[in-house]
Amino acid sequence: DPFRLIVTDLETPLVPNSVMDLALQEGYFDRAGVEVELVRVQQTPLALAALQAGEGEMANISVDALLQVIARGGADLRAVTSPNKSLPYLIAAAPTVQGVEGLAGTRFGVGRLGSLDHSLSMLVLGAAGIEPEGLDIVTLGQPNVRAQALLAGQIDATTMSIGTLLAMPDPDAVQVLIDVDAYYAAAPVVMKVNAVPAAVLETRGDEVEAVIEALVLASRDYAADGALWAEAMARARPDVDRADLDQLATTYAASWSVNGGLQRQELEHTMEWLAGTEDFADLEVPPMSQWLDFAPLDHVLARIGIADDMDMDVHSR
C-alpha cells in the first residue's frame, strides 16, 4: 500500500510547505524508497478525521488543533516533523486605513473568536501598540471570505497568508500594514506539524522515517539553491509569475526545515502561548511526550547528518 500523506492545500502552495508536493513531483520520496500518495482535504479537522478513520498515515495539521484533540482525549497522534513551522502571515488593510495606528477602532476580520488567526492577530496588533479591545472584531470563517470581505469593503483589515495576498486579482487594492517578518517576530510560534497515529509509528516506522528523510533532503536542496525551488514551483504552478516565484524564493531563503523543523524551545514557547489563549481556557495543554515523538527524526538525522546553517537548536535538546 502506498503511504498516504494528507495535506490541507488544494494545489502546491506558494510557501515552504510546498516541499511536500515537490518531494513527490521531484522524486525525493522515490529516492528515499517510499511510495507516497498525497490526499488533499480542505481543513485540519477533516485531516484529523481522515487520520483517525485510517484514511491516511500522516497529515500536515495545525498545532493548536492537534493539542486540542489530544487534550480532549480524542486521538493517539504524534508530531514527527514540521516541513514549514510557521505560515508566512501578514496583516493587510484597505487603502483607506492610515498606517498601523489607523487600525484602532476599525473592523477587523478573523476566522472565529479564539481561532489561531484571531489569537495571533491580537498578539501582533498588541505588539504594534493597538488595543485589541478597541477593535470591532468580525468573525468570517474561511480565509478567502475574509479577503473577499476586505475587497468588498465590509471589513477594514485582516490577517492573511502571503499566498492569499499574491493570489488576489489586484494585490494593490490592499496595503500590507504588518509584513511577514514583523508578524513572525511578534508571534514566533510553530503552527503546523506532520503528525502520525501512534499505531502507524509502530507498524510502518520505516516508511515514516523515509518520508521525513525525503522532506528534509528536499528542504536542504531548496535552502541551498532558491532557484531550484522556483524552477520546481514553475512546473507545479504554471499559473504563477516566474518573477513572483523568484522573489518568494529569496523571502524564504532562511525558512527551510533543513533539520526536520522540531526545535524544543520553539515548541515549548508555542505550548506556553497556546495555554494562554481562549481555546485552552478550560483545557490543559498536554505535555510534549503525549503529542510529539523526536525518535524518527533523530534516526533520520543520525543517518544523513545535521545541517548547520539554520533550523539548528532541536538536536541540542
Add this chain to the structure above:
Amino acid sequence: MRVGPSEGLVVVVARLAFLLVLVALWSLAAQTGPRGIIPSPTATWEAGLRMWDDQRLQRALGDSLLVFSAGFGAAAVIGIATGFLMGSIRMLGRTLDIFVYALAATPRVAFIPLVILLLGLGVEAKAFIVFLGAVMPVILNTYAGVRQSDPDLLEMARAAGASRFRTYAHVVLPGVVPFLVVGLRLGATIGLINTVVAELYTAVRGLGGLLALYGNTFRMAEYFVVVLMLALIGVTVTEGLRLVEQRLSRWRETV
C-alpha cells in the same frame, strides 16, 4: 376505511419507540467508535444543560431563528407567488423554469462573494442566503401543483363567472396544498441548512458559529447538541406545517 380513535396515540408510541432505538444505536456507536468522534448520549445531554445554563444556546438560537425566519418567510411568500405565476402563465413558466433549475443546482457558496458585496455581512445577507435555498422547493412544488390542477374544475370556475383571483384562491390553491406543504417543508429544511452555511460564510454567529467553534475545537458533545438543536427546529417547523395541512385537508376521505 375507518380509523380507530386511538391512532394518534399509537403513532406517538411508535415514534417514541423508534426514538429509543435510535438513541440505543447512538449509544452503541459512541461506545464502539474511535474516541473523539461520537459523544455518548449522556455526555451530549450534560453538554446541552451546560450550554443552556450559561445562556450560550439561547443566544445562538435567537440569532439563528431570526435569520431563518426572515429568510424562510420571504421564501414562502415569494416562492408561492412565483410558483403561481409560473404555473398559470404558461409561457412564463416554460421560459423561466429552466433558469430556476439552473439556479437551484448552483451551490449557494458560489453566490457568497456577491452577497457580501451587495448585502454585507449582517442579518440581511444571511437571510438572503437562507431565502435563496428555501425558495427553490417552494417555487418548484407550487409550480408543479398549479400545472396539474383539474382542468374540469377550472372550466367550471370560468362557467361560474369566478374571477381570476377567486379561481386561484378557491379552485387552484386547495388542490395545490399537498404540493405546497411539501415544498414549504423541504424549503424549511434547506433553509435551516443554509442558515448554518450563511452563519459560517458571512459574519460567524448563531448555531452555525457554535458548530464551527465546537467542530474546530473537537468538543463533540457540544457539537452534537447544536446538531440536535437544528434537527429539533426542523421537526417543529415541519410538524407545524403538518397541522396546517391537516386543517386544510379535512375534506379528504381518510384513506
Add this chain to the structure above:
Amino acid sequence: MRVGPSEGLVVVVARLAFLLVLVALWSLAAQTGPRGIIPSPTATWEAGLRMWDDQRLQRALGDSLLVFSAGFGAAAVIGIATGFLMGSIRMLGRTLDIFVYALAATPRVAFIPLVILLLGLGVEAKAFIVFLGAVMPVILNTYAGVRQSDPDLLEMARAAGASRFRTYAHVVLPGVVPFLVVGLRLGATIGLINTVVAELYTAVRGLGGLLALYGNTFRMAEYFVVVLMLALIGVTVTEGLRLVEQRLSRWRETV
C-alpha cells in the same frame, strides 16, 4: 384550450431572450462591481476554453459526474421505494416522517466525520453524501403523492382484483408522477450541491475541488466556469426529467 404548433419554438426563443438579458446584466455587474469579484462573460468564456484545452475541466467533470450519478441514482431508487412504503403503510409513514424531516434539517457537514469514519474519503463516501441530500425530496414528494392518491380509484382497483403491485404500478404511480418528478428534480439539484460539498469535505477532487481551489486563489473567471458547469448539469438532468414526465403525461388535457 388548443395549443399552436409553434409553441415549442416560442419557448426556445423566449428562453434565449431571457438568457441574453441575464448575460447583459452579468456583463454590467462585472463592469460596475469592484475588481476581483465578478469576472466578465468574455473572461469567463476564455477561462472555460483554457480549462477545456488542458483537460482540467473534463477530468473534474468526470470525477463529479461519477459521484453525482452514483449518489443520485441510489437516491432515486431508494427514495421512491421508501416514499411508497411510507405512503402506503400508514403507520410506518406517520412514525418515520418526523425523523426524515429531522434528518433533512440537519446540515450534511455534521455527518461528515461519521461518513469519513465509515466510508473513508473516496467515491463511496462522496456518493453517500450526495445520496443523503438527494434522497430527502424524493422520499418526501413521493410520500405526499402516494398519500393523496384518489381513494375512488384505489377502491376500483381492489374491486377489479388488482394485486398490490399492480395497484401501485398502474393506479398509484401514474398519479404520483408529477410529485415524483419534482422530487427527483429537487433531488438532482440538491445532489449537485452536495457533490460539491462532498468534494470539499472529503478528499478534494472534481468540480468541488476546482471551486475551492479557484475560490481560495481568487481566480474568479475559472470559478465562474465551474459554477456555470454545475448549473448546466442541473439543467440537463432536470430537462431530461421533463421529457420523461411529458411522456408519462400524454393522457393529460393540455391546459
Add this chain to the structure above:
Amino acid sequence: MMERQGFAHLEIRNVSRAFVRGRQRVQALGDVNLSVRGSEVVVILGPSGCGKTTLLRLVAGLTPPDTGRILIGGQPPRPGRDSAMVFQSFRLLPWKTTRQNVAFALSHLPRAERAARADHYLSLVGLARFAASWPSELSGGMRQRLALARALAAEAPMLLMDEPFASLDAQTRELMQQELLRLLTLRPATVLFVTHSVDEALFLADRVVLLSPRPGRVVETVDLPFGRSRRDAGADPRDDPDFPLIRRHLWERLRAMVLDDPTSDFFGRDPRGGA
C-alpha cells in the same frame, strides 16, 4: 310563446368543432345552426357521443368554435355572465361543503346574502340537511342535485343543463322537473336542456332538437304543440292527442340514428325486441 324583452336570445350559426389529439381527429360538431328565442326551453336529444356536451360548452363560451359564430343577445358568449351550467360530471369542489359549493357561484352577491341564497336552493333540491357535508359524503344523486342547485342559484339569464337529472330516481326526477318549470314561470330564462329521456323532453320543452352523431348536426327540430309555454300550468302533456304521435316519431328518428347511421357506434346492430 312569449318573446320577452331583455331575455337572452341565442343564435348558433354554422358552428363546427373538432377535437384533435396526436394524429386522431374527431369531428364533434359539423355545421350546426340553431336559433333560440329568449326564455324558450329547447331540449336537445341525440345519441351518446353526438356532441351535445360540446354544444353546451360552446354556448357557454368555454371553448371557441372552429368555424361559425355563437351570439347571445347579439354578443359572443361571456362565460359566467350570460349563462349557468349544470355539468354532466357535476364538477363539485371537493374541498368545499355543499353550501360553499353553491355559494361559490354567487361571488357577485354580498357575502351575507350568499349563504341565504345557497340554503334556499339547497332545500329546493332536498339537500338542506347536508349543507355542511363534503361532496365525498354524498351519494351520486345527491351530488347531481348539488350541481343543479349551484346552477339554479346563479339565477342566470340562460341555463345550460347537461343531463341534469340522469342520476335521480324517477320520483325525485319528476319533482325536479316540476321545480324547474315552476322556477321558470317565476323567473323566466332561456334554457338549453340535454336529456336522454324522450318523455322528459316532451314534458319540459317548447321545442325539441334532434342531433345526429359525428359530426353532430341538427337533423330535425320539433315544435311541440303542447309545449311548456303553450299549456296551462299543471296540465299534463300526455293528455294531448299529439303526444303519442310525436313521441313515437322522435323515438324512431333516434333509433335510426343509433342503428342505421354509419357514423354511429352501433351501426348495423340488430337487437332482438325493441321499444
Add this chain to the structure above:
Amino acid sequence: MMERQGFAHLEIRNVSRAFVRGRQRVQALGDVNLSVRGSEVVVILGPSGCGKTTLLRLVAGLTPPDTGRILIGGQPPRPGRDSAMVFQSFRLLPWKTTRQNVAFALSHLPRAERAARADHYLSLVGLARFAASWPSELSGGMRQRLALARALAAEAPMLLMDEPFASLDAQTRELMQQELLRLLTLRPATVLFVTHSVDEALFLADRVVLLSPRPGRVVETVDLPFGRSRRDAGADPRDDPDFPLIRRHLWERLRAMVLDDPTSDFFGRDPRGGA
C-alpha cells in the same frame, strides 16, 4: 328460476352500515336482509341517497358492515374475485387508454389474451373505434360504456351494477339491456342491479327489491311473474297482463317513500301534477 351448481349464492343478513365524520353520523343502511340465488338478477330500486351504492360496496367486500354478515357461496366476499362492479361514477384510470382500462381488470389472463378480450367487449359497447382514446376524450355516455365494458370483461360470477346505463340515450340503453340479457344466457351470473328506471327494472329483473331511505331497509321484494328467466328469449314483458299492475304498484311505493317518508329529502313536498 334455475339454481345452478357453482353459481354465486348471496346472503345478506342483518347488515347495517353508518358513516361517521366529525360529529355527523349518517345511518346509510339499517338491518338489511336479502338472499339472492345463484344466477338470479335482482334489481334494487330506491330514492336518491337511500344506500344502494353502499349496499353494492358491502357486497363487493370493499367496505365492512357495521353489524351483520354478507356471504357469497357461504364465504365472506373477496373483492375482485367474486364480483365485478360498474361504479356509478365510472372510476376510469385517466392515464390509460380505453383498451388499457378494460385490460386493467384482466390481470388474471395471459398478456396476449387481454387485448383480444378487451377489444371484444369494447366493440360490444360500441367503443371499438375509440380503443386508443384517453378517457378525457370520451363523452359522458362513452365513459359509462367503458366502465360497463370493463366490468363485463372480467366475466365474474357476480355482477354489481350501479346505474350502469344512466348516462346513455334511450336507444343505446335498450341495446345495452338486451346485450346484458344475451350475455347472461351465454354465461349466467348473479346480478345485483341498481337503477332509477322502473321500466328497466321490470325488463331486466327476476326480482325487484325496494329500499327505503336513511336508514336503508328492504321494504318490499317483488317476484316478477314475467321475470327475465321465466319468459322466452325475446319476449316483451310489457305484453304480460301483470306488467301495468306491478309497474303502478312499484311506482306508488317509491312515490310514497320520496314524499311521505319523514327521513326522505323531500318529505311533505306537494308537487302539482304527477306520473
